[in-house]
Amino acid sequence: MSTELAVPNAAFAVELARHGDRPAVLTADRTVTYRELAGRVEAVAARLGPVRRLVALAAANDLDSLVGYLAALAGGHPLLLVPAGRPAALDPLVAAYDPDVVLRSGSGEVLLEERRPGSRHELHPDLALLLSTSGSTGSPKLVRLSHENLQSNAESIAQYLRIGPEDRAATTLPLHYCYGLSVVNSHLLRGAGLVLTDLSVVDPCFWELFRDRGATSFAAVPYTFELLERVGFAEMDLPGLRYVTQAGGRLGPEAVRRWAELGRRRGWELxxxxxxxxxxxxMAYLPPHLAAERPGTIGVPIPGGSFRIDPVEGSADGELVYTGPNVMLGYAESPADLATGRELEELRTGDLARRHPDGLYEVVGRRSRFVKIVGLRVDLGRVEQLLAELGVTAAAAGSDERLVVALEGEHDARLLAKALAGDLGLPRAALEMHAVERLPRLATGKVDYPGVLSLAPERPAAPAPRPDRAEGPADVKRIFAEVLDRPDVDDDDTFVSLGGDSLSYVAASVRLEQALGHLPPDWHVTPVGELAPRPARRARRVLSFLETGVVLRAVAIVCVVSAHVELFTLQTAHVLFALAGYNFARFQLAGERLPRLKRQLRSLGRIVVPSVAFIAFAWVVTDDYTLANVVLLNGMVGPQELTSQWHFWFVEMLVYVLVAVTVLMAVPWADRAERRFPLAFSLGLVAVGLLSRYDLVDPGLPKPAPVFWLFALGWAAARSRTVLQRGLVSAVVLLSVPGYFDSTLREATVAAGVLLLLWVPALPVPAGLRRLTGSLAGASLCIYLTHWLVYPALVPVSPVLAVAVSLVAGVAYWALSTRALDGLRRRSGSRARRPVASV
Incomplete structure (x- = not known):
């Protein structure tokens, strides 16, 4: 069936060219003007043809998806938006509605799959867009929106946010989600810019892009604010930020007040x-000047809209009803509904609300059985229906944090939870299932839904470790949960956002490599949901690839012990200083300044405690050490000549450097400078360290530790994002390392170690040595401590034996220290469970 093209009235999609050469889209590597964007849109609209057809777009946060979206609107073709990430043929909405054309992103162009030359659908002239209801999935029910709906809502939003041509919004939400889409529409309407990205707010690259591209706003759902707290947003220097918007679920009043007050202090609005x-x-917004004073309200209707409250029998509060030009045409539950015109003039929200004397509205409850979790609206009745279709009698309850389901009878709750989470599109951590003998019921025989919700008063603990079993793809969340003791791991979380640091990354990286079959670049800032295994089935592997830092740490400690035993001489201790700086920058600089300081001090304690304990033992049982060694002050009080009292110089220097940088990063201006100019800041530290390296400091003045420049070089390596930046740091390495040591081989070893950190993300090791490599890397500090007492008695017997026993003794002390510290933490009520520090 073919129809004449309607003249669309979504002006923001049709009149792009009127904004001329203003920047419309800004990505990490390019800027597209409105004139260029209009040309791209016109080209794709021409490819869609003169016949009005149903178009499906597998939307991602990229330029091709944006062009496809605008082309369909500008050409008058009704558009069905589905998330990218799976083949269109497997998407349940595409299967249910059978679009005539499917669009998806290509390599710089919009790919068009034409299923038929005309259309098999009867399409109403007003129909412009089809969206899943509030992001919910698992049902063919869609919202039908008109061009007028899109245009009017974009105008209202642009008006109350005061969006102007100089504004630039970062795309923190998916394009297929109505909230994310409204950001696009309202900014294009006013000729503003879109900083187009799919990076998470926990990724440092997102904030680098935000600053570099002059972004002035971003949108957030309640979960976003949890992530912002983890990455230290409150202390970030974002001079261009004008406002932050929040929707997608209720943010608690205290949180609203706290964020509004932060914005007031930092110069942006919430x-x-x-x-x-x-x-x-x-439908409504809370004026920013009222956010701190009236955080429990939803505010006032948007321009052009209005509310009324209809009485609800048995309730002191009534149902909130909205009227405005942005109210949908109606729902669609099958392709036949696409021919239907307007069925609604007002929207009954299902929310119970009250109006305050000052005109502000407050939502106090829900009339219908829906909950909204991480921005997705979940129909509890639909959940029960899905399970009934599987022959399971169930009752579903929930809050805006989690979904709780009671299963009547004996069922595999874990298997059903996995299947249901996939159908609903929810993070597995947000869904809890409990098998019960009988569903809880009231005296009337009705299901007791508060009783269902009470089945899960607390989050379940992480599954017990099973180190004897090979990890599989489904174990990625379990790995993070066990290594970091975080049972609440979600798909959007990353190693860094969960609080991972340089002391836990060894265990995480080794186990991830086994689980995934490879170690992805930047795995520590990659969302858990994107840490996918290789698609090919893995055969028995000869080689494993472990993160370069893990391999370097293991190899370096073996070389250190071997050099002291005089089995062979390859001096690598200074490589470990560069590695310490590399890991400090990767894992110890995330989060707000004060919580981060506490985490840094805890990490420092995991170095100091086992070191002091063992050196005290050595002091008692030998005559080689002094009290200055025990308190890690021998480097300061002497003796200056090299004696056995200098055995622990490495630990002392490492502690001195870590204390110095911890204190430095607690200073607000230093923290802001590092966040805004991460590479320049680290290179500045290198320059400070080189003053000591080249002995340029007046003898009467304090100077950095002699190894500080190597620590700073590792820091700079971690902050190098591009080939040009890595090349710059490489040049500094090649210019500064030669001439420092009295051995060309030693200089080459140190330079090679830093260059490997810069350029090679993972190194191969024999598969059979993967766990051994991880153990040696994790125990490297303890090996360094214990080998001084172990190898002297064994060298006369066999140097090889002396090295081997030194390594075993260090690993044993590592295990003992870990167990002891875990016991102390349990007795003190601490939940932190981390491995003992590694060099």
């Missing part, structure tokens, strides 16, 4: 908003 896909996006 807009708390209320809406639904059925209203295109927004």
């Amino acid at each position: 807009f708390v908003m209320y809406g639904a896909t059925e209203a295109t996006a927004r």
Whole structure:
């Protein structure tokens, strides 16, 4: 069936060219003007043809998806938005609605799959867009939106946010989600810019892009604010930030007040908003100047909209009803509904609300059985229906944090939870299932839903470790949960956002490599949901690839012990200083300044405690050491000549450097400078360290530790993002290392170690040595400590035996120290469970 193209009235999609050469889209490596964007849109609209057809777009946060979206609107073709990431043929909405054309992103162009030359659908002239209801999945029910809906809501949002041509919004939400889409529409309407990215807010690269591209705003759902707290957003220097918007679920009043006050101090505004896909996006907003004083309200209707409250029998509060030009045409549950015109003039929200004398509205409860989790609206009745279709009698309850399901009878709750989470599109951590003999019921015989919710008063603990079993793809969350003792691991979490540091990354990286069959670049800032195994089935592997830092640490400690035993001489201790700086920058600089300081001090304690304990033991049982060694002050008080009292110089220098940088990063201006100019800041530290390296400091003045420049070089290596930056740091390495040592081989070893950190993310090791390599790397500090007492008695017997026993003794002390510290933490009520520090 073919129809004449309607003249669309979504002006923001049709009139792009009127904004001329203003920047429309800004990515990490390019800027597209409105004129260029209009040309791309016109080209794709021409490819869609003169016949009005149903178009499906597998939308990602990229330029091709944006062009495809605008081309369909500008050409008058009704558009079905589905998330990218799976073949279109497998998407349940594509299967249910059978679009005539499928668009998806290509390599710099929009790929068009034409299923038929015309259309098999009857399409109403007003129909412009089809979206899942508030992001919910597992149901063919869609919201039908018109061009007028899109245009009017974009105009309302642009008006109350005061969006102007100089504004630039970072795309923190998916394009297929109505909230994320409203950001796009409202900014294009005003000729503003879109900083287009799919990076998470926990990724340092996101904030680097945000600053570099002059972004002025971003959108957040409640979960986003949890992530922002983890990455130290409150202390970030974001001079261009004008406002932050919040929707996608209720943010608690205390959180609203706290974030609003932070914005007031830092010079940006918080807009708390209320809406639904059925209203295109927004229905209400809370003026920023009222956010701190009235954080429990949703504010006032958006321009052009209005509320009324209808009485509800048996309730002191009534149902909130919205009227405005952005109210949807109606729902679609099958392709036949696409021919239907407007069925609604107002939207009954299902929310119980009250109006305050000052005109502000407050939502106090829900009339219908829906919950919104991580921005996705979940129909509890639909959950029960899905399980009933599987022959399971169930009752579902929930909050805006989690979904709890009671299963009547004996069922595999774990298997059903996995299947249901996939159907609903929810993170597995947000879903809890409990098998019960009988569903909890009230005296009337109705299901006791509060009783269902009470089945899960606390989050379940992480599964017990099973080190004897090979890890599989489904174990990625379990690895993070066990290594970091975080049972709440979600798909959007990363190693860094979960609090991982240089003392836990060895165990995590070794186990991830086994689970995934490879070690992805930047795995520590990659969301858990994106840490996928290689698609090919893995055969028995001869080689494993471990992170370069893990391999270097293991090899270096073996070389250190072997050099002292005089089995062979390859001096690598200074490589470990560069590695310490590399890991400090990767794992110890995330989060707010004060919580981060506490974490840094805890990490420092995991170095100091086992070191002091063992050196005290050595002091008691031998005559080689002094009290200055025990308190790690021999480097300061002497003796200056090399004696056995200098055995622990490495530990002392490492502690001195870590104390210095911890104190430095506690200073607000230093923290802001590092966040804003990460590479320049680290190179500045290198320059400071080189003053000592080249002895350029006046003898009467304090100077950095002689190894500080190597620590700073490792820091700079971690902050190098591009080939040019890595090349710059490589040049500094090649210019500064030669001439420092009295051995060309030693200089080459140190330079090679830093260059490997810069350029090679993972190194191969024999598969059979993977766990051994990880153990040696994790125990490297303890090996360094214990070998001084172990090898002297064994060298006369066999140097090889002396090395081997030294390594075993160090690993044993590592295990003992770990167990002892775990016991102390349990007795003190601490939940932290981390491996003992590694060099």
